[in-house]
Amino acid sequence: MTLSKYFQFFIRELNRNKSIITRVFSAIFISLLIFSSVTILNNSIENEIKNNSSILLGGDIELSTKNKALDSNILDELKKGFFLTNIVEFSTIIRTNDKKSKTARIKVVDSFYPLVGNAIIDPPDSLKKLKTEPNTILVDETTQNNLNLKLGDKVKIQNTSLEVIGVIKSLPDIGGFFLFGDQALINKSSFKSLRINNLGSFFNFKYKLIKKDNNQDLPSKIKTNENIEIKYPEDISQNLKKIIENFIYFLSVISASAILISGIGLKNSLFSFLSKNQFKIAIYKSLGLSSQTIKLLYNSQTLVILLFCSFFSYILSLFIISLLDHYFLSFLNIQLETKFRLYECLIVQFFSILVFFIFSKPVLDSIDQIKVSVLFRNSNTNLNVNYTRKSIIEISTFLLIFIFSFCILSVKPQQTAIFFFFFIVVCLFYFYLSKIYIRILDKIKNIQNLFITIGIKNFKAYRSLNSIIIMTMGMGITVLFFLGFLSSNINKELNTSIPKNAPHYFFLGIQQNELNLFSEQIREIDIQAKKIIVPIISARIEAINNIKPKEIVDEENKSFWFINGERRISWSITPPSNNPIVEGIWWDIDKEKKLKISLDYKVAEDLKLNIGDSITFNIYGNSVSGIITNLRKVNYKDLNINFAILFNPGYASNIPHEFMSTVRFKNNKLVNLTKLITKLPTVTYVNVSEYVNKTKNFLNKLFIISILVSCLVIIIGLIVISNAISVIGHLKVYQNLVLRILGFESSNIFRLIIFESLILFVPIIISSLIFSAIFSYFFITNFFNLSWYFSLQVPLIISSLFLIVLMMTLLISNRKYINFNAYSMLRNG
Amino acid sequence: MKNLYKLNNINLNYQLNGNDIKVLKNINFEIKKNERVAIIGESGSGKTSLLMLMSGLEEPTTGSILFNNEDFSKISEKKKTEIRKKKIGLVFQQFYLIPNYTALENVMFPMQINNINDEKNKANLILSDIGLGHRKNNLPSELSGGEQQRVAIARAISFNPEIILADEPTGNLDKKNTELVSNLLLDYSYKKKFSLILVTHNMKLTKKCDRVIELLDGHIKV
Structure with missing residues (x-):
């Protein structure tokens, strides 16, 4: 066959199998989409942090001296080799004239701030104005909204009145992630009028440096000074990465599950495709196409489709991430730059090629088993995926490459390896479960009940397919339960209200001589506090x-x-x-x-x-x-x-x-702290419920993304399981047709279907429940550091959902012989 | 006339539950080029097994099958596939057209894999010749049994094979279609000068062949 003829044949086959291809590859497409999105997200965040780490730090080096300014001699020496800006940070209360107040982190800046990057302030010239005009302040948008501030309004820090001259949209040096960051900027002269010297202010002197000469190094007396903490851009990138590591890790583990489950699904669907197209393949063989040519056809088709899926999923992911960036990721304080990167695209393609070699090629190799003799005898062969030593070595090698590559690319290689270990253990368990089944069923003899006899015979006849189905269903339901448990545990943690006896406020920075006044003020607010x-x-x-x-x-x-x-x-x-x-x-x-x-x-x-x-x-x-x-x-x-x-x-x-x-306090809603903070201006307070809500809000946003991705994986799981179930249904159309002709009622066939489903369903549900409980416990306690709890709702909801899918799939795949139409079934073609 | 096939002392045994089942016993015959031979016999007498051996799909337990003086047992599977592709046409009782290909595409297919040029026109001509020009764009499921078998024959002859092995080609057809299909096969074998081996139960059809081989319990009945 010439190349052009082969290409024509290839295109025609692709064109004629459009609907099958869409069904077979839909799950793998979604999983590649998740994987692409996670890869893009991970790389974009890493690149963003890496490229902007100097900006996020605010310079090439940051020196931090806690509550003591650097000696002027040291500063003079530093100025010889570095451009320098001095920042003082502290926490305090900002009050308005109408008695509203709020805790904020204040940044005292000098005329050089910021050394690198851009501060976006509205109006744009207000930072310049702040540096020169005393008693002025720039507040962030949250503080502006909470305190209902307008430009020109006066606010107070301790007893110093400051005029709001601008609103901070974003600052470049956010290396510490202002998760709860209501922040404000003031200048040095405003700062001098404040009395900030206590622990409760979390006082911090910071010096941001930029090298005048690239080879410039810090003086040794600074390096050896234990009271000076030195930070470099890479420290910032490490810190930021750590914050989002668990989140990215969770997503990448989910994407790995999705790829593996849909890979098993792909194997299943291809096997079903071959089983249903045995005669067609035998016809090709009878016409002189060799097994090799037919395998080449289907292998090249699968590979091309996988590569197309991976490319398209990558492009779609770019679009999704840019949308996510606007709607979900803004809370990470990172503006991601999503653009086409060849190496990312190649990574996704690489994994799709591995999926091909692990899941698809071994199934397509079973084309060898289809003989032209089936055309003479007019009988189907029960295809089996036979694993030879060579194929086992091939699959193991590619699986190892898959795991190794995934671990290397993962933010947490060790934990990812542990995950794969668990995954393979569960896979093997379900594989051997099917073998044990066959052995047990082999030993059951002398059964009088016709349904049980037929059911057992069917199970044994499709043993190869049944073991794939058990694996697919087992893995799918285990992941569904696992995600369910994870969600319920995290959700419970997020919805846990503040403990009954928790205080309403933390007051910090109370001096020895202020103790009596503080107690008096509290009594004045609420005598029963x-x-x-x-x-x-x-x-x-x-x-x-x-x-x-x-x-x-x-x-x-x-x-x-x-x-x-x-x-x-x-x-x-x-x-x-x-x-x-x-x-x-x-x-x-x-x-x-x-x-x-x-x-x-x-x-x-x-x-x-x-x-x-x-x-x-x-x-x-x-x-x-x-x-x-x-x-x-x-x-x-x-x-x-x-x-x-x-x-x-x-x-x-x-x-x-x-x-x-x-x-x-007895009634927190009636509390007014204005008088207390007026009389004790150096005291800072933290409103516990406000703090907890902000934490919850942050976690909630992470959780929403995780749940969205988990839902996609659940959909993949259900598609794969549904396909797996429909495979045997389709294969048994002929058998059930014969049973109908012999007088079986629809209800009898229903009973047979229910019996066959139950012997698959019950042990899988039980073992999935055990596995998922163990894995979710491991994840919740080790990665999320939460206490695990078992929610009965999760298995009940997911099992019911699964049962609905199971019944719907069975009804759809068996509709042909339930709605009895012998003529269309008997007609060849 | 030259020999196309030569079968020497063919025996075919199967193992079933540890027992040796002798399907074909000591079969010897020759098929000449452009000869039409009918193989008859009761069900289970080994007719289809013999056809499978002759198409190179199965190996005899003992004996040799020579096709154009090439011993099937001594050539590779690849070579056998090549012979089947270029020289042997198969026609089955159940028609076995490619279900998602139209009648025209089914006929074109063997020519495409044999790199025969102008396959579309040639396929059109054959279909018109057998009276199915108007059905060329129909899928197999849209054709009657007789029409499907005629398309199957058109497909089998499209690449000018040296022999057609037909396994009960009229077994699923009514009287009128049996006549139509059998005449088609025989007429074409004269017209295109290919040999024909016809496994059949139809005695009327055997009379139109040059020779009849009758199998009885795995033996050739003399």
């Missing part, structure tokens, strides 16, 4: 058992936060009522004068710390070591005062400190 006041200091962990903490704790550790940056620490005479001691003993206030430490047991577990280990702190420049005396179970979710570290008061009460307080 419940308040807890505790001392607070700030310290940095210098060493654990005399070793620098970053040498023994890596960034992947769940409690890395504990050793990273400053820790707020308190002390207590008695053990906190909400933090039960799980190990060790509480201290004796009279005897213990040396530093003793009470630690969160979860932190101790993650960092492998035990009673008797030592931790060295840097407290206001002094190194102090203490011994861990007891471990407490700290439940941060109760939103009360919870410290990971408590000191013994015998030692700590001598350290200079300030106080923080939680207050629960």
